[in-house]
Amino acid sequence: AVLKTEFLGQKYENPFMNASGVHCLTVNELDELKRSKAGAFITKSATTLERAGNPEPRYYATALGSINSMGLPNKGFQYYLDYVVDYQKNDSDGKAPFFSVAGMSRDENINILKIIQRSDFQGVTELNLSCPNVPGKPQVGYDFQMTEQILTQVFEFFRKPLGVKLPPYFDFAHFDIVANILNKFPLAYVNCVNSVGNGLYVDAASESVVIKPKNGFGGIGGDYIKPTALANVRAFYTRLNPTIKVIGTGGIASGQDAFEHLLCGATMLQVGTALYEEGISVFERLEKELKEVMTQKGYKTIEEFRGQLRTL
Numbered sequence: 448a449v450l451k452t453e454f455l456g457q458k459y460e461n462p463f464m465n466a467s468g469v470h471c472l473t474v475n476e477l478d479e480l481k482r483s484k485a486g487a488f489i490t491k492s493a494t495t496l497e498r499a500g501n502p503e504p505r506y507y508a509t510a511l512g513s514i515n516s517m518g519l520p521n522k523g524f525q526y527y528l529d530y531v532v533d534y535q536k537n538d539s540d541g542k543a544p545f546f547s548v549a550g551m552s553r554d555e556n557i558n559i560l561k562i563i564q565r566s567d568f569q570g571v572t573e574l575n576l577s578c579p580n581v582p583g584k585p586q587v588g589y590d591f592q593m594t595e596q597i598l599t600q601v602f603e604f605f606r607k608p609l610g611v612k613l614p615p616y617f618d619f620a621h622f623d624i625v626a627n628i629l630n631k632f633p634l635a636y637v638n639c640v641n642s643v644g645n646g647l648y649v650d651a652a653s654e655s656v657v658i659k660p661k662n663g664f665g666g667i668g669g670d671y672i673k674p675t676a677l678a679n680v681r682a683f684y685t686r687l688n689p690t691i692k693v694i695g696t697g698g699i700a701s702g703q704d705a706f707e708h709l710l711c712g713a714t715m716l717q718v719g720t721a722l723y724e725e726g727i728s729v730f731e732r733l734e735k736e737l738k739e740v741m742t743q744k745g746y747k748t749i750e751e752f753r754g755q756l757r758t759l
């Protein structure tokens with residue numbers, strides 16, 4: 448079995464990459480991803496200026512996943528723009544990291560995207576519409592009008608490949624409304640899903656929350672959210688124009704999890720909690736396990752089964 452994957456005209460060895468925010472804050476972490484078995488990689492969502500993020504502890508892992516309220520810590524978008532443009536100059540393998548943008552306002556998003564449009568960066572940009580952890584900032588992805596307004600403004604000037612990172616939706620009416628909006632735009636992809644926002648993990652022994660920001664509320668990732676992630680991948684895969692691809696994120700910790708996301712229609716697969724907990728070697732394990740699953744089922748390539756989820 449081979450995992451080779453074509454995405455936005457680029458050929459990758461495999462569909463695996465990090466989820467933005469995990470193992471991608473610094474040049475060192477990005478270089479480790481570049482040297483790893485990951486097929487592709489993406490930068491931490493960037494704001495105009497460097498941000499320290501929320502007070503710690505702001506991440507906690509359990510047997511079933513994780514809770515985080517990082518608060519958009521990042522080195523500022525110029526740091527990441529320098530990295531991706533430098534990557535393009537030196538490693539002309541066409542596999543520059545995807546560039547994640549998470550402005551704190553519509554104007555900030557527009558300003559950053561204008562600079563990216565004017566820059567030498569020729570790779571893929573991911574507009575994060577779903578950060579759940581900045582106090583006082585609602586997730587754009589849950590404001591349907593705002594989402595449509597931002598995309599309308601962006602596509603007046605942005606001509607490079609653009610994807611959007613979406614929050615999870617939980618209602619068929621919302622799948623329909625959001626898909627109808629997204630189908631109006633020449634999007635390269637949607638990335639489903641970001642963490643399930645504002646969950647609460649309670650430690651019964653200490654009778655306490657486990658992260659400091661927002662009285663313990665934070666985005667939930669890992670095994671907890673796989674059914675939600677698969678539902679969003681499938682819902683948008685079946686609703687969007689086939690020109691808009693789907694990246695699957697959420698609960699991928701094994702080859703089987705990866706297979707399930709591909710079966711629902713995903714093309715690239717992003718790994719968050721499992722990468723945070725296991726480190727960079729997770730990509731080697733996931734590739735081995737996905738190949739095993741495919742071999743057991745008699746599949747040679749991913750194209751043979753992508754999106755072919757059966758119903759009863």
Ligand SMILES: O=C(O)c1[nH]c(=O)[nH]c(=O)c1Cl
Nearest residue numbers: 516517518519578580642666
């Ligand atoms: O707190 C964060 O930095 C964060 N955490 C998440 O789980 N998703 C996001 O998009 C962001 Cl931006």
